[in-house]
Amino acid sequence: MNSFHQVDTPSLLLDIGKLKSNINRMSGFAKDHGLKLRPHIKTHKSVKIAKLQLESGAVGITTAKIEEAIVMASEGIKDILIAYPISSPEKIKRVIELLNKGVDLKISVDSLEQIKLLQKELEATPHTLEVWIKVNSGLNRCGVEPGKAALKLAQAVLFLSHLRVGGIFTHAGHSYGAASKEKIEEIALAEASAVVESAEACEKAGIPILVRSVGSTPTYEISGKVEGITEVRPGNAVFFDAIQVGLGVAARADCALTVLSSVVGVYEDRIVLDAGSKTLCLDKGAHGLDSVKGYGYILGYPELKIDRLSEEHGVVVFDEKPTLKLNDKVRIIPNHACTVVNQFDEYTVVEGDRVVDTWKVDARGKRK
Template identity: 55%
Template sequence: MMTKKTIHTLDTPTLLLDLTILEKNLDEISLITKENKINWRPHIKTHKSIEIAKMQLERGACGITVAKLEEAEVMALGGINDILIAYPLSSPPKLERLKALTAKAKITIAIDSLAQAEKVNEAFSGASLLPVWIKVNSGLNRCGVEVDEVVELAIQISMLPYLQLTGIFTHAGHSYAAKSLEEIKEIAYREAKSVVESANACELVGIKIPHRSIGSTPTFKYGAAITGITEIRPGNAAFYDMCQVGLGVAEASQCALTVLASVVSVKKDRVIFDTGSKALSLDQGAHGNKSVVGYGSVVGHSEMTIARLSEEHGVALLHSDTTLTLTDKVQIIPNHACVVANLFDEYTILRNGIVIDNWPVDARGKMK
């Protein structure tokens, strides 16, 4: 009889993924989209996994979203055939790769300027029509055109022979800096409004916009219910993390991803783990999030805060006595799951505390 493998038998640091929690998170997103009769196009930059992307598609996702062309190439190779690249591609080498990729999957890309649109159109001269979506700035002030600029850009794109404008989208990443759920709800409303108003304005001049898409894990539950939205693209909601817990968007019990660490030293006022910045990252929250304390939460050990990270050391300061001793193992919920997943080659998959599989982080390090 084969002995069941538990986390206590694993070496560290190890990236753990609780399959039961992951499935519950994905089922919840799927239910929200069905209740609101909208589509779901999850952002895979959180998990970077073909296996998890397929789990999302099995639960009704219409396709996936990626941040980078190289991520799209990995996912297409894995058999996923409807991909939004939510990034404004324009350099000649990338556009050549993009053309090659469109032979393997349905690819849609983001457009946020006429200059970019013209470069893409020129690159696709003589090729099949490339679907494009205009990215609108809904308050993050990163990429994206302003709402009052959308119609002009849409008209200009409609005159380019090798591009087909089919959608408008945005990402309210500034919701990560919200101070309350009420503020998150208000950001969700403005996020959806920026897309719906832009799409309606385009349709008034005869340009049909069938896809009206919003993202952001903090806002998707609220934005999904707003009339006129056709699609949501949450990424982090597959795993959740301490940033989402700090925002009040999720509970720690919903965090599917943890890092298994070992105690390598115990001192009077601190415990040192073998999980430094190379395992937990130095990220303390995206886009101004100030809700997290320390560099991850040690599950079951509120007596400590991970206050410092060097490359291989995680230093947890003690607020009170601890039961941890040398070689003990703990699970740490990371601050930002997306960054931490990119630090490991594979997930160790758990079900009820038992190791059942290992899955590669297929698109790890795919930045081009």
């Protein structure tokens, strides 16, 4: 098979040139500003891509769940932050299994009760677990409030023999709903301030904070420039998608990931594609974004809108009927690359029109 036009649909196409350019953009920014780079792999869930990021200068990776960390560690990736609160005994036992295998693991913490549970399970082991305090920078999801609350949690860790504070971090995910570049900048500066304020409070109390980490793709190139920040953790920036284009963070030409879909029906007022909600997902941005229209952008056909999805059908509407006919194929930039990748077993890797490889989505479906 030479051309992606011969690939069955729906399929996930990955442009290797754009992928490497995006990876270099992240690592170049980090190097230029004296920062460490710890990309979030929940976007791509691929060992191959994670290793390309490490080869480009990343110091380690970030995962959302323990199972993602297990997959990456099994392939030799050892420096891992799990940026998710872990407190159940079942999950802590799996954390201990990773520590037993020599993984340099860091865990997100944001409550006194959680750190006590971690300590209890670790007491029967020889391990001291590195924990990073998560602070809330406006997303209002997980995280303690910046400053005094972060200091209080750090002081509590000092009394626990099997934990040590390694860093303070945040995630400004609400930037995905920003209505302007000015709002993105405002969120980015608040993101950095939440981390720096918390780290400085700890250090004034004699608790060193070596890592001060920020992470949202729309904000990291702003918040990463703030004095006191030492690390960035972008995830979506490895691919970009229609949401990032809508935010002005990337151009469509930067989007490395597309869904290849076929026309399965042509009617007077609509065209139907074989990419439905089980392919494109019902995502227009987790935090709302007016600039995202429909359920993906069809390359080469700006007049078309993917208006509605059922499980296996994408219904496309138009003002003027296009020339597309039955079995024609189109490429769709997904609204949210992270969720779409999780629907596929593999990437079809392309260079121009030519298929050059297939890569597994190694950690797809990992929810624990």
